[in-house]
Amino acid sequence: MNNTAQKTETTVIDATAYAATTEAIRTEAAKLLTEGKVAAVVGYIPGRRKGTAIPGIVTDPEQAKDLLFSPACVNNLALYLTKAKKEVSKKGRLAIVAKGCDMRALAGLMGESQLKREDVVIIGVACAGVHGSGIHPAEPLTSATIARKCRECTVHEPTGADLVCGKVPTLPELIAVEQEELAKLEAMTPQERWAYWKEQFSRCVRCMACRQVCPFCYCEQCLCDRNRPQAVDSSPRPAGNMGWHIVRAMHLAGRCAGCAECERACPMDIPLNLLNRKMAQELKELYGHEAGLEAKEKGPLAEYKEDDDQSFIK
Amino acid sequence: MHATKQKHDFEPKIIAFVCTWCTYAGADLAGTSRMQYPSNVRVLKFPCTGRIDPVFILRAFQKGADGVLVSGCHPGDCHYMAGNFHARRRFAAFRKLLEFVGVDLNRLQFSWVSAAEGGKWVEVVTELTERVRAMGPMKEFKELELEECWSGKIDTAELEEAYKAIT
Amino acid sequence: MPKTITEQNLRLLIDSLIKEGKRVVGPKQAGTMVLYEPLTAGNELTLGTLPRRSAKEAFFPVSEAILSYEKSKDGVKIEDVNTKAFPETVLLGALPCDAAAPQILDAVFSWDYKDEFFLERRRRTTIIGLACTSCDDACFCTMVGLSPTETRGSDLFLTPLQGGGYGCEVVTEKGEALLARFPQLFEEKAEVKLVAPAAPEGEKVDLAKVKAWLNDHFEDGMWEEIATRCAGCGACAFLCPACHCFDIVDEGTEAKGTRRKNWDACGFSKFTNHASGHNPRDVQNKRYRNRVMHKFKYYDDKFGQTLCTGCGRCIRACPVGIDIAAILAEIMKYE
Numbered sequence: 001m002n003n004t005a006q007k008t009e010t011t012v013i014d015a016t017a018y019a020a021t022t023e024a025i026r027t028e029a030a031k032l033l034t035e036g037k038v039a040a041v042v043g044y045i046p047g048r049r050k051g052t053a054i055p056g057i058v059t060d061p062e063q064a065k066d067l068l069f070s071p072a073c074v075n076n077l078a079l080y081l082t083k084a085k086k087e088v089s090k091k092g093r094l095a096i097v098a099k100g101c102d103m104r105a106l107a108g109l110m111g112e113s114q115l116k117r118e119d120v121v122i123i124g125v126a127c128a129g130v131h132g133s134g135i136h137p138a139e140p141l142t143s144a145t146i147a148r149k150c151r152e153c154t155v156h157e158p159t160g161a162d163l164v165c166g167k168v169p170t171l172p173e174l175i176a177v178e179q180e181e182l183a184k185l186e187a188m189t190p191q192e193r194w195a196y197w198k199e200q201f202s203r204c205v206r207c208m209a210c211r212q213v214c215p216f217c218y219c220e221q222c223l224c225d226r227n228r229p230q231a232v233d234s235s236p237r238p239a240g241n242m243g244w245h246i247v248r249a250m251h252l253a254g255r256c257a258g259c260a261e262c263e264r265a266c267p268m269d270i271p272l273n274l275l276n277r278k279m280a281q282e283l284k285e286l287y288g289h290e291a292g293l294e295a296k297e298k299g300p301l302a303e304y305k306e307d308d309d310q311s312f313i314k
Numbered sequence: 315m316h317a318t319k320q321k322h323d324f325e326p327k328i329i330a331f332v333c334t335w336c337t338y339a340g341a342d343l344a345g346t347s348r349m350q351y352p353s354n355v356r357v358l359k360f361p362c363t364g365r366i367d368p369v370f371i372l373r374a375f376q377k378g379a380d381g382v383l384v385s386g387c388h389p390g391d392c393h394y395m396a397g398n399f400h401a402r403r404r405f406a407a408f409r410k411l412l413e414f415v416g417v418d419l420n421r422l423q424f425s426w427v428s429a430a431e432g433g434k435w436v437e438v439v440t441e442l443t444e445r446v447r448a449m450g451p452m453k454e455f456k457e458l459e460l461e462e463c464w465s466g467k468i469d470t471a472e473l474e475e476a477y478k479a480i481t
Numbered sequence: 482m483p484k485t486i487t488e489q490n491l492r493l494l495i496d497s498l499i500k501e502g503k504r505v506v507g508p509k510q511a512g513t514m515v516l517y518e519p520l521t522a523g524n525e526l527t528l529g530t531l532p533r534r535s536a537k538e539a540f541f542p543v544s545e546a547i548l549s550y551e552k553s554k555d556g557v558k559i560e561d562v563n564t565k566a567f568p569e570t571v572l573l574g575a576l577p578c579d580a581a582a583p584q585i586l587d588a589v590f591s592w593d594y595k596d597e598f599f600l601e602r603r604r605r606t607t608i609i610g611l612a613c614t615s616c617d618d619a620c621f622c623t624m625v626g627l628s629p630t631e632t633r634g635s636d637l638f639l640t641p642l643q644g645g646g647y648g649c650e651v652v653t654e655k656g657e658a659l660l661a662r663f664p665q666l667f668e669e670k671a672e673v674k675l676v677a678p679a680a681p682e683g684e685k686v687d688l689a690k691v692k693a694w695l696n697d698h699f700e701d702g703m704w705e706e707i708a709t710r711c712a713g714c715g716a717c718a719f720l721c722p723a724c725h726c727f728d729i730v731d732e733g734t735e736a737k738g739t740r741r742k743n744w745d746a747c748g749f750s751k752f753t754n755h756a757s758g759h760n761p762r763d764v765q766n767k768r769y770r771n772r773v774m775h776k777f778k779y780y781d782d783k784f785g786q787t788l789c790t791g792c793g794r795c796i797r798a799c800p801v802g803i804d805i806a807a808i809l810a811e812i813m814k815y816e
Contacts, residue, residue, distance in 0.1 A: 190413065190418045191416065194415065194454055198416075223369070231369045238458045238463075246412070247369055250408055253407050275411070278411070279411060306390070312405075312409060312424060313402070314424065
């Protein structure tokens, strides 16, 4: 996946504001834990390697000082509030550190009755962006290292959180790489697109990282894991891989929050977010739906209007 | 008198996913009225188009269908009230996904055929069959079935035979 | 006198092997990454970057057919895969962490069942290892007793030389045989100046101490602490040179199809699902605990070896930042 901007000159994004964000998160987390308002805070803590930020579940107010926010905070922590990670919510009431993209996932989960707003304290963060896939966490945040999804972000300062930590610094002009790639694909012929996706999926080894990090893939048993009936062949071969990605994109249509974790998690650099973005685009065009920061009771494919488009039906 | 059936080189396999209450009945009517239509279509009966999971369409193409037809009750006439409304949205989204991945949408047809529309059934099936016949067999998914990652590929005659025999 | 080979001759070696009809697998640029793949020409060899996936695919394919079946009125016909049809292969440019792994796996694949799919491929492959001159902070081969210049597992071992070219060390008879077939491509030099090897951070871990700790701490709270984060994907297992679990599936129809052997991972939630529905490793931290136990205790119990070469791929690939080197360091802190 090409993460570098076309410009030869890269602009550094001032991430010194993140220090203030970190302080604010630590203060709030310590307060919530000390006052017993939450049993655990799901946030980011440092990893062993320099600059890494990994998901951490803090239960002791003393540990709150481990929490941080930096451009390396790539994970969507909403994953830990889903049915797939039941062991976390079993601890009790939770607080979660959430960027704007993560909050869209939270809103979606609330809409699908997977989460109750009153059961979670949302520590929102004002975020200029995070690193792209494959970028070393110790690297500075620049127009070259910033994630593709962040270039077109509209939720730098999220609304609807219990509080928002930090302020967004001024951002440079960023090339919307994903939008360009999407347009390029749409301009191709079906045969060219088939060849493109065939090549991309030939690298897939069915590690299921895309599914496992997705906050919306919380089915207790995935359709594609069943063999009676076998919906999609499980072998990591081009045939089954094509089926798997098509089915997943369809199951996420209208639900996907656009956090692009699937693309980041993919060890084979497959541009999975393009599929999800395409579906989001279509659903916006067809039904005016957009994944937002407000919980909607019904997604676009869970409801209908009597005058829905049927121009494609004879 | 029946017209003599034309001989063709390529007989496309058309899979039709239809709802019991409208399209299936419409197809029945076409039959009892002795209307002639291409026998390329294999009909799969579902209680409602709302039951038709997009993965069935995908599976049909993967397992050798050259064309797929999905047909049900007209909006407002669904036996289960709203099944076809949900299906309408689902298929609108799914066909866009298939198109994005590189499937030629001319092979995929959706229609509303009521129990009284025997004639429309004949029209829809014939049109799709002839259109797909002109397009030729759907090679994309079949070719994919034969592909193997380099590590698992063995260039032996026996394995080639085994693979060719599957599809 | 040490043998050397120039950069150009190395490429020529590849071309010659291909001309002979051998399959040459080596690091090759594949889009945004380098992967071990069959080469079609010497100039495709891309050295200097750790390939994203390990070289285990050369012996243990991602997915392979193991038999085909066909039902007819005369009964069921089953065709085995002819293992004699596996191509003669040279794995060239395998970094020490990748070259050492197949030897570790030999034990389990020739244990209670001789897995000819793996063993025959091993017999037919010659491994030319390559020393590492650069590394990143995820590499930890030195922590598990390997090093950037470790020759274990290679038949021939190349070390980059100052000024270009490679020093070539014969490690096994197989390597000697390969060298002997291309005398014109190798030179003898009185003295060679090697490029300094990479220096991964991390001191050697006392693997016996780790194993002893694992023995006594099956129920330790640490597992819940680290492993709750685990998302349950197979990225670590699939990229690992030493992980070797597989699933057997039948594909096709009732009338005809193939039986396949596919990569599987112990991190998947249904990995230990029984036919009764009972799942002994039902929670993620139990599954992650199993991964660490298998690598640093169970495999040693059975075969006297550690099932990890410190390549660091699991650390780089883990979407939720689980770091096995950090876990080893953590365990070492106890007592």
